[in-house]
Amino acid sequence: MGFDYIITGAGPAGCVLASRLSEDPDVSVLLLEAGGGDWNPLFHMPAGFAKMTKGVASWGWETVPQKHMKGRVLRYTQAKVIGGGSSINAQLYTRGNAVDYDLWAREDGCEGWDYRSILPYFKRAEDNQRFADDYHSYGGPLGVSMPAAPLPICDAYIRAGQELGIPYNHDFNGRQQAGVGFYQLTQRNRRRSSASLAYLSPIKDRKNLTVRTGARVARILLEGGRATGVEIVTSRGLEIVRAEREVLVSSGAIGSPKLLLQSGIGPADHLRSVGVKVLHDLPGVGGNLQDHLDLFVIAECTGDHTYDGVAKLHRTLWAGIQYVLFRTGPVASSLFETGGFWYADPEARSPDIQFHLGLGSGIEAGVERLKNAGVTLNSAYLHPRSRGTVRLSSSDPAASPLIDPNYWSDPHDRTMSLEGLKIAREIMQQAALKPFVMAERLPGPKVMTDEQLIDYGCANAKTDHHPVGTCKMGRGPDAVVGLDLKVHGLEGLRVCDSSVMPRVPSCNTNAPTIMVSEKGSDLIRGLPALAPTIFAYERNDARPRARTEIR
Numbered sequence: 001m002g003f004d005y006i007i008t009g010a011g012p013a014g015c016v017l018a019s020r021l022s023e024d025p026d027v028s029v030l031l032l033e034a035g036g037g038d039w040n041p042l043f044h045m046p047a048g049f050a051k052m053t054k055g056v057a058s059w060g061w062e063t064v065p066q067k068h069m070k071g072r073v074l075r076y077t078q079a080k081v082i083g084g085g086s087s088i089n090a091q092l093y094t095r096g097n098a099v100d101y102d103l104w105a106r107e108d109g110c111e112g113w114d115y116r117s118i119l120p121y122f123k124r125a126e127d128n129q130r131f132a133d134d135y136h137s138y139g140g141p142l143g144v145s146m147p148a149a150p151l152p153i154c155d156a157y158i159r160a161g162q163e164l165g166i167p168y169n170h171d172f173n174g175r176q177q178a179g180v181g182f183y184q185l186t187q188r189n190r191r192r193s194s195a196s197l198a199y200l201s202p203i204k205d206r207k208n209l210t211v212r213t214g215a216r217v218a219r220i221l222l223e224g225g226r227a228t229g230v231e232i233v234t235s236r237g238l239e240i241v242r243a244e245r246e247v248l249v250s251s252g253a254i255g256s257p258k259l260l261l262q263s264g265i266g267p268a269d270h271l272r273s274v275g276v277k278v279l280h281d282l283p284g285v286g287g288n289l290q291d292h293l294d295l296f297v298i299a300e301c302t303g304d305h306t307y308d309g310v311a312k313l314h315r316t317l318w319a320g321i322q323y324v325l326f327r328t329g330p331v332a333s334s335l336f337e338t339g340g341f342w343y344a345d346p347e348a349r350s351p352d353i354q355f356h357l358g359l360g361s362g363i364e365a366g367v368e369r370l371k372n373a374g375v376t377l378n379s380a381y382l383h384p385r386s387r388g389t390v391r392l393s394s395s396d397p398a399a400s401p402l403i404d405p406n407y408w409s410d411p412h413d414r415t416m417s418l419e420g421l422k423i424a425r426e427i428m429q430q431a432a433l434k435p436f437v438m439a440e441r442l443p444g445p446k447v448m449t450d451e452q453l454i455d456y457g458c459a460n461a462k463t464d465h466h467p468v469g470t471c472k473m474g475r476g477p478d479a480v481v482g483l484d485l486k487v488h489g490l491e492g493l494r495v496c497d498s499s500v501m502p503r504v505p506s507c508n509t510n511a512p513t514i515m516v517s518e519k520g521s522d523l524i525r526g527l528p529a530l531a532p533t534i535f536a537y538e539r540n541d542a543r544p545r546a547r548t549e550i551r
């Protein structure tokens, strides 16, 4: 059996491709996903992801020992479920800074992917509950909403940021990125708007689209330099499916290079070293891995100001009832609703630190429970210079990959991470938070010098789950795909997902991935590019006053 297009992975990128390509009734599309369906209601409840980032919805991967973090191995959650990361992420809807995309065009050789050119694709995707202006739109598939019912500590955090000299920003995705404020979230009617719900559910009756879960692509089949199909593994065993037009790789920033490598497409010496036959020597596959590393401050509250207490059985039950009956309460929260963007390096081209306030003390960090409720302020460095790799551990397609983000290999990243953490600590000490925050528990009063902070970071830092860049778009020898997302040197094969981003945008990466795939689907269909909706944009991101003034 054959299809015109075969899409390998139903993350945000794969769901967008499946939906847009099957708009043409004359083409047949097969969407393959290794994970299962999103039948569990926890996938749809905003707070449900806290229970879903481990277990069946994750591949269960980890990094290799991190050389510049005292050899620590970090958990590296990547989604394995329909909707991919958009089914288990924290729903923060962020696009990054205009400068990020202008650098793609200007410095990374990706003409046509500058901010003015890509903005219409962000807008086409969104159904924004609040904004309709030069930067936002409504009526698209992806629900984007304000937090349902933020807790008072969220307002206090925003005031605390302003006390420290960081301005209030009502829309991080508009004219200006810098500031503190509320995030918009990928939610509609207080349910998660995953790519699966947004893009696939409304079209489930399309006859020309077939979606198969529990189908892991083991290899892309190449004949005479052309991709002709895929070999898949399901509960029934091995199967071959033919692609009449193209195989579209959308397995994520770890899964896509892994799939190319196990198909014999990648750096020849690496492939030989693990016993994979080299079919196409392409040095860039699996290189250029970039990610945001997250540090955090955890404070103990003066009372029940966050959702920690909801873990008690009777309160969990009540929270569930509240959500089912009224769509309110803790379950309607994404647990990260406020945050912001600011400068670790006052001279940075655009904000280089992102904050998000976690409404609990160990939602991801696994920190011991505090006596009172706790609150977490995360800080992630957004302009990493460190570059890592994804490599095969063996020729067996079922084996886990070797993921090496190579965090802090560039010392600048470590310095800036520490600066971000220091600003997070200061925010937590501002007057506005005094009625809510009793005392900092982590890093804690004994961790003061840079050496102590480095030790703290090495022991506790975690991924912010934003890997990109491992099938880089561009023109140089290390580029994997061209500006039309076609794999260099092969026919009938494109990569379209977070892995093609040449450098990581200064934000969470779900919305940028959806943008890439919205534009990618037009490229595949041979449609003209959407016209820019702004002609010039002001670069007026607020800048920090001199450090001495804000400290």
Ligand SMILES: Cc1cc2nc3c(=O)[nH]c(=O)nc-3n(C[C@H](O)[C@H](O)[C@H](O)COP(=O)(O)OP(=O)(O)OC[C@H]3O[C@@H](n4cnc5c(N)ncnc54)[C@H](O)[C@@H]3O)c2cc1C
Pocket: 008, 009, 010, 011, 012, 013, 014, 032, 033, 034, 035, 053, 077, 078, 079, 080, 081, 082, 083, 084, 085, 086, 088, 089, 090, 091, 092, 093, 094, 215, 216, 217, 218, 250, 251, 252, 253, 255, 256, 259, 464, 465, 466, 467, 497, 498, 499, 508, 509, 510, 511, 513
């Ligand atoms: C825990 C977590 C929290 C996050 N929080 C946020 C957030 O709040 N906001 C935000 O913007 N971003 C967030 N992100 C990041 C965001 O979700 C990702 O950037 C985005 O999902 C990337 O999309 P993708 O399509 O490139 O890849 P993925 O989402 O990784 O999807 C790839 C899909 O392909 C499937 N696949 C892989 N290999 C194969 C194979 N061989 N055969 C078949 N299927 C395969 C996978 O199972 C997966 O479903 C978070 C991510 C995680 C993991």
